[in-house]
Amino acid sequence: MENVNSLIQERINKTEKLKAMGVNPYPSGYRPDISISEALDRFGDMEEETLEKESGLYNFAGRIISRRDFGKASFFHIKDRTGRIQAYIRKNKVDDVGFKIFKLMDIGDHIGIKGRLFRTRTGELTVLAEGLVFLGKSLRPLPEKWHGLTDVETRYRQRYVDLIMNDHVKEVFVLRSKIIQSIRKFLVDKDFLEVETPMMQPIPGGATARPFKTFHNALGMDLYLRVAPELYLKRLVVGGLERVFEINRSFRNEGISIKHNPEFTMLEFYMAYATYEDLMVLTEELFTHILMENLGSLVVEYQGMTIDFKPPWPRISLFDALRDTGRVDEKAFHSREDAAKAAMEFQISLLPRDGHGTILTKLFDHLVEPQLNMPTFIIGYPTEVSPLSRRNDQNPDLTDRFELFIGGREIANAFTELNDPIDQKERFQNQVALREAGDQEALFMDQDYVRALEYGMPPTAGEGIGIDRVVMLLSDSPSIRDVILFPHMRSIETGSGDETFEENKDK
RNA sequence: GGGCGUGUAGCUCAGUUGGCAGAGCAGUUGACUCUUAAUCAAUUGGUCGGAGGUUCGAGUCCUCCUACGCCCA
Numbered sequence: 001m002e003n004v005n006s007l008i009q010e011r012i013n014k015t016e017k018l019k020a021m022g023v024n025p026y027p028s029g030y031r032p033d034i035s036i037s038e039a040l041d042r043f044g045d046m047e048e049e050t051l052e053k054e055s056g057l058y059n060f061a062g063r064i065i066s067r068r069d070f071g072k073a074s075f076f077h078i079k080d081r082t083g084r085i086q087a088y089i090r091k092n093k094v095d096d097v098g099f100k101i102f103k104l105m106d107i108g109d110h111i112g113i114k115g116r117l118f119r120t121r122t123g124e125l126t127v128l129a130e131g132l133v134f135l136g137k138s139l140r141p142l143p144e145k146w147h148g149l150t151d152v153e154t155r156y157r158q159r160y161v162d163l164i165m166n167d168h169v170k171e172v173f174v175l176r177s178k179i180i181q182s183i184r185k186f187l188v189d190k191d192f193l194e195v196e197t198p199m200m201q202p203i204p205g206g207a208t209a210r211p212f213k214t215f216h217n218a219l220g221m222d223l224y225l226r227v228a229p230e231l232y233l234k235r236l237v238v239g240g241l242e243r244v245f246e247i248n249r250s251f252r253n254e255g256i257s258i259k260h261n262p263e264f265t266m267l268e269f270y271m272a273y274a275t276y277e278d279l280m281v282l283t284e285e286l287f288t289h290i291l292m293e294n295l296g297s298l299v300v301e302y303q304g305m306t307i308d309f310k311p312p313w314p315r316i317s318l319f320d321a322l323r324d325t326g327r328v329d330e331k332a333f334h335s336r337e338d339a340a341k342a343a344m345e346f347q348i349s350l351l352p353r354d355g356h357g358t359i360l361t362k363l364f365d366h367l368v369e370p371q372l373n374m375p376t377f378i379i380g381y382p383t384e385v386s387p388l389s390r391r392n393d394q395n396p397d398l399t400d401r402f403e404l405f406i407g408g409r410e411i412a413n414a415f416t417e418l419n420d421p422i423d424q425k426e427r428f429q430n431q432v433a434l435r436e437a438g439d440q441e442a443l444f445m446d447q448d449y450v451r452a453l454e455y456g457m458p459p460t461a462g463e464g465i466g467i468d469r470v471v472m473l474l475s476d477s478p479s480i481r482d483v484i485l486f487p488h489m490r491s492i493e494t495g496s497g498d499e500t501f502e503e504n505k506d507k
Numbered sequence: 508g509g510g511c512g513u514g515u516a517g518c519u520c521a522g523u524u525g526g527c528a529g530a531g532c533a534g535u536u537g538a539c540u541c542u543u544a545a546u547c548a549a550u551u552g553g554u555c556g557g558a559g560g561u562u563c564g565a566g567u568c569c570u571c572c573u574a575c576g577c578c579c580a
Contacts (some may be wrong), residue, residue, distance in 0.1 A: 007517050073540035090540055121541050144518040144532050146544050153575045
């Protein structure tokens with residue numbers, strides 16, 4: 001158990017004193033009748049004389065976040081979800097017991113204040129307390145008032161403290177929620193149906209990525225956390241749900257970085273009778289909608305660069321983008337050997353099983369992707385790296401697919417869906433061969449998905465958009481951890497008594 | 508997996524050439540009924556991330572481990 005330090009002990013002692021006075025340190029049932037922002041909005045601009053006449057008695061509630069004590073009076077600020085306001089308590093305005101209770105309160109405690117508003121000599125709108133209710137004891141001291149909490153590890157591990165101390169953090173997560181609402185509204189207005197598909201899947205699919213594995217005891221079977229909802233959503237299109245979308249978590253058992261969290265949120269949507277070209281237009285429309293609704297502008301400052309989202313966005317083929325760098329020999333586009341040679345020049349690690357298309361895509365990822373700051377559609381992905389995409393009619397080695405890059409990162413991936421069950425089965429077989437050759441990211445054979453296609457999927461296009469990355473762009477956040485409330489961290493040594501961990505270790 | 512950096516009081520941080528572990532804020536005690544980083548006086552608080560080593564002596568030097576950050580794979 002953790003050592004109880006003197007600061008916590010001091011607060012426990014105060015709690016005991018409150019109890020001795022007959023005060024419940026954790027009461028329930030108190031209801032504020034005005035929020036802080038409401039009070040500020042309604043009375044903030046009022047002249048002092050009007051304020052005196054108009055301001056009635058209100059019940060406020062909030063957490064004490066600062067205090068300036070005098071002998072028989074005190075100024076302090078309280079904070080609720082909507083804002084912060086100053087309060088003033090005077091011994092002769094509340095009774096002796098009330099003031100004694102206040103003296104036992106600390107920064108961090110929750111308090112209910114009955115009072116009316118006035119303006120101090122310095123002009124700040126302030127609640128003059130006529131009564132107070134103790135609403136909840138905080139046993140741990142909050143970080144310092146001036147520097148606040150800056151230690152990133154503590155900010156992520158104890159997000160609750162981060163949220164108390166850093167208003168900007170809360171704003172990011174409010175924006176995140178609003179962005180998701182905008183997306184939902186945009187799609188619902190276009191007659192898309194929101195659905196939920198399995199996160200625990202017997203066969204993981206829909207993306208080339210390493211999955212997490214778990215075990216269902218009652219069924220006696222392995223299950224995987226999904227790496228994408230794709231194959232289930234497309235089964236629904238086969239079933240006649242011609243426009244579907246899902247916004248939820250996917251899981252990838254890969255490294256953690258500034259742009260990767262093991263669980264992340266993705267929007268995937270599928271639209272029958274549409275092509276990947278239609279989706280480029282739709283994507284521009286969607287981003288315009290999100291940006292105008294939440295930021296009121298199509299121009300965004302991100303980490304010192306200015307990103308202009310005004311459509312149309314350039315569409316460049318992957319090979320052309322690679323050519324345009326001028327850093328890859330033309331021969332690399334025509335033979336695997338020369339592509340491999342080019343990759344070696346840039347110290348890109350290759351595997352013997354990597355085909356020509358894979359090598360060129362790796363070159364693109366290395367040389368082009370980080371440079372694509374303005375919204376850019378890259379089209380013409382090799383079939384080899386696109387096992388679920390429809391082949392291009394002119395060139396079957398390429399697919400009807402695009403990825404969207406913004407701020408040097410992949411934001412979206414979309415394609416006209418492969419709805420030829422025979423071609424799909426062959427693609428799966430190629431993936432299985434890669435898996436057998438040791439590629440842990442390769443797709444599994446999914447017979448049921450092939451069977452679904454055999455019933456006939458209408459011509460369809462689908463897209464996945466990384467929500468976390470979109471929120472990063474719109475909130476000017478450098479790390480994905482800044483837009484995920486509880487990002488993954490290594491667990492701190494829990495000691496030998498952690499039975500839950502021991503029990504699951506063998507699985 | 509590799510490289511660089513960081514870890515000292517509840518929080519934010521100093522700590523010199525290896526020589527008594529510090530400051531501000533918070534806390535405690537006292538004064539104070541218009542302050543807002545309130546003020547004034549006094550004062551408590553430490554597994555210097557962990558283990559080992561070098562040394563008369565280690566927060567400081569060395570090795571290993573650990574967590575976090577950044578870069579690379």
